[in-house]
């Protein structure tokens with residue numbers, strides 16, 4: 001049956017969970033939904049039930065504290081719940097959920113969307129080989145299941161995540177065969193001023209790097225993975241030096257490994273916000289295409305609020321405060337007085353966002369990296385479409401991501417374009433010499449996650465089907 | 474700098490593109506203008522069903538001709554003539570089906586009723602709860618996603634100018650027409666309005682009021698499945714169309730309504746439509762239960778109150794024409810576009826067109 | 839050798855071992871962990887064949903989005919990175935030939 005609450009929050013990461021807590025403290029009824037079984041989001045993903053005990057980490061501690069706060073709050077939590085469609089009604093919102101193989105609805109007067117980010121991986125030959133995991137994705141494996149990607153892993157990608165992943169592999173008893181990062185040491189030096197606001201994180205990062213150096217793990221700065229070799233599983237990883245624009249230059253070298261973690265920064269997961277009716281704008285400094293929002297998470301759509309990395313990649317620390325601000329703003333919308341509380345939080349948010357955006361700047365791929373995608377490289381994993389095939393479609397006049405999707409099925413496969421559309425949009429922009437801001441992602445379509453027909457159909461009698469009058473003859 | 478064309482076609486859907494091809498074959502120099510990409514309106518998102526069984530009786534001759542046009546386009550548009558079954562599950566539906574199919578067969582569609590045994594032999598995975606089933610060997614489908622790619626190629630091959638992401642925002646009567654577009658001014662001696670569900674606002678640019686409304690049809694597609702059905706499956710009420718593509722995905726439509734208006738941008742999928750639509754699909758094909766739905770979407774299908782096409786001269790504006798609001802317009806589009814082209818070229822169309830100046834509240838067709 | 843990041847693998851305590859089958863092969867696992875993790879640990883990286891070119895694929899995003907890790911359980915396709923191990927589960931791959 002449909003339940004009414006004041007505020008529904010989609011996403012129980014640092015942003016959504018804090019939004020829920022903040023609004024709940026003002027006496028509003030709040031439901032917090034997440035497809036993971038426990039709150040924490042990507043950064044503080046909870047351990048699986050199979051882990052009885054394990055050493056604490058900053059992530060597990062922060063996640064544990066958040067889960068405790070939620071436990072002690074009045075926030076209603078719905079885990080293992082996938083939101084697949086969002087509809088606006090006259091008096092609020094209807095969320096369509098998939099839970100335990102069934103669909104359900106929840107109604108709310110106001111909606112906070114905090115769906116976070118997913119990663120961008122520049123396609124390279126062989127990146128579809130089993131044993132290649134996303135760089136951020138690998139952290140999910142570490143946090144939830146304390147499991148390694150393989151015995152001997154190459155870790156490659158941009159920003160701080162590459163060193164975190166390498167350190168986690170070592171902490172969990174694995175071997176790091178090499179670290180390959182497009183960033184140069186100079187990039188990090190330039191980020192230093194912004195990082196000084198978080199000496200704790202700076203120190204933690206420095207330890208990771210020092211540990212790798214002490215252990216003799218080669219760190220290839222200003223390099224990128226250019227090929228993955230292996231028949232049915234990773235056998236070796238090829239990498240090449242990059243120039244200042246991250247174009248590959250110079251000869252390829254190789255490292256033997258059975259696994260590879262590969263990622264090039266994060267992109268906001270904007271589809272839920274799009275379904276809720278928010279327009280997108282292009283903000284490269286925040287990860288690319290974002291839902292347009294105003295102060296404290298408000299949007300042009302009445303009763304809709306956005307926060308966290310899904311509204312611009314600013315990192316977990318900023319997401320927490322952004323969540324609080326947004327939860328308070330949503331509470332204000334429903335009549336609570338939260339203006340002064342928000343005013344007090346904003347300077348902290350600005351500081352955290354500054355740090356986070358410095359990390360985003362380090363993580364965002366530069367133009368030249370796209371050259372790693374050769375004509376033979378699979379770009380659309382679902383439909384096995386190569387860069388060459390997509391380039392030919394663009395050359396034949398397909399000038400939008402929707403047109404490429406329609407013509408080739410790039411984005412019509414099972415992932416719904418989540419792992420090819422950014423690369424495709426950049427290919428269009430480059431080929432037609434247009435700005436990336438002129439090539440938006442394809443139209444978002446529900447369901448946000450695959451939903452079995454049996455769930456949609458539910459249990460029904462034929463006579464229950466609301467069959468309207470037949471069309472005129 | 475403004476460019477001069479023999480005719481500007483506003484709307485690069487199947488109607489506008491098919492007409493432009495005929496016009497160019499007839500010696501005119503057209504330009505096709507679309508506010509988005511070619512074939513991203515109804516023509517690019519429809520269910521792709523090419524079924525005589527669901528066509529209106531009076532449009533049957535056009536649909537029959539249209540089927541030949543699709544056959545000729547073949548693989549480039551993902552055309553497959555699979556034959557189709559229309560199912561009835563209740564006595565009432567069986568009565569409706571018999572009544573309707575008799576009229577359609579009378580209009581020339583090779584429709585017959587099949588026995589339970591025949592149906593089971595042809596489509597063993599269908600439910601056993603079928604009371605009556607009609608069959609038409611001419612039925613099939615094409616892949617509407619390919620509309621844009623296909624016509625872009627055809628226009629290019631025939632040297633026809635087209636502009637995408639180029640909405641027409643104003644039209645001035647001059648010597649011919651002066652169009653204001655996002656891509657700069659364009660001049661043309663004639664004008665064809667083929668703007669689908671956007672015909673009303675586009676005609677309003679010329680001060681003409683067309684009584685065009687839009688339905689918001691919903692289509693859903695599943696992940697790839699092992700073979701489940703080899704035909705186009707329909708329902709006596711028209712509220713289900715279903716086909717499995719060669720790649721294994723199953724496309725489910727049937728005119729269930731979403732929300733929104735053409736003016737406000739894309740329509741929204743209504744879960745209250747998708748759920749019974751898929752329930753009906755699963756009822757017909759129980760093994761579909763296991764398939765996961767990957768995408769649902771909507772498109773705007775235009776109509777006028779009598780549900781017959783607008784195809785002819787635009788009332789009150791010399792040298793302006795309109796083509797749209799064709800029920801089953803994807804099936805009929807390539808053919809009726811040709812007729813429209815002939816009409817503009819001053820030739821006698823093979824079948825009569827549908828005067829846009831008619832009284833829509835009378836039975837004039 | 840000095841390690842600034844210590845190897846803590848020996849300090850991890852997991853639930854007792856159970857077994858499930860993947861295309862008939864026995865896979866040791868711990869109940870409650872993700873299928874994907876158990877499959878990776880036991881060397882089953884190749885979970886499916888890409889439908890268009892038949893190439894080997896396995897888990898990639900680990901967060902339920904990419905659909906590369908899907909397997910079949912009781913006829914239903916599920917993301918192995920989101921499915922939980924239970925004892926005796928029969929999991930089959932989406933490989934063209936098995």
Ligand SMILES: Cc1cc2nc3c(=O)[nH]c(=O)nc-3n(C[C@H](O)[C@@H](O)[C@H](O)COP(=O)(O)OP(=O)(O)OC[C@H]3O[C@@H](n4cnc5c(N)ncnc54)[C@H](O)[C@@H]3O)c2cc1C
Nearest residue numbers: 011013014015035041042043083115116136308309315316
């Ligand atoms: C895989 C991954 C791992 C990361 N690991 C780290 C890390 O270790 N350290 C770090 O600093 N940053 C990490 N990040 C960056 C991350 O974006 C953090 O900055 C932080 O998690 C952002 O918080 P958030 O609350 O905005 O989003 P998230 O933490 O991503 O939370 C969003 C939540 O929404 C849920 N959700 C999304 N869509 C739906 C839906 N349709 N239905 C139901 N639930 C939904 C998700 O399950 C998720 O729990 C990672 C990002 C990713 C993608």
Ligand SMILES: Cc1cc2nc3c(=O)[nH]c(=O)nc-3n(C[C@H](O)[C@H](O)[C@H](O)COP(=O)(O)OP(=O)(O)OC[C@H]3O[C@@H](n4cnc5c(N)ncnc54)[C@H](O)[C@@H]3O)c2cc1C
Nearest residue numbers: 484486487488508514515516519522641669772801802804
């Ligand atoms: C979901 C759905 C399912 C359907 N299923 C079937 C089916 O199975 N079988 C069948 O035969 N028929 C089906 N139909 C009907 C069929 O799709 C339509 O009748 C047909 O495609 C209409 O073609 P059109 O060219 O008139 O319109 P459209 O394809 O909509 O083209 C109109 C074009 O005009 C452009 N335009 C609008 N305003 C402007 C402007 N100001 N400036 C420039 N360009 C402009 C638009 O961008 C658009 O591309 C379905 C329709 C829908 C919506």
Ligand code: FES
Nearest residue numbers: 898900904905919
């Ligand atoms: S690994 Fe991407 S969905 Fe499971």
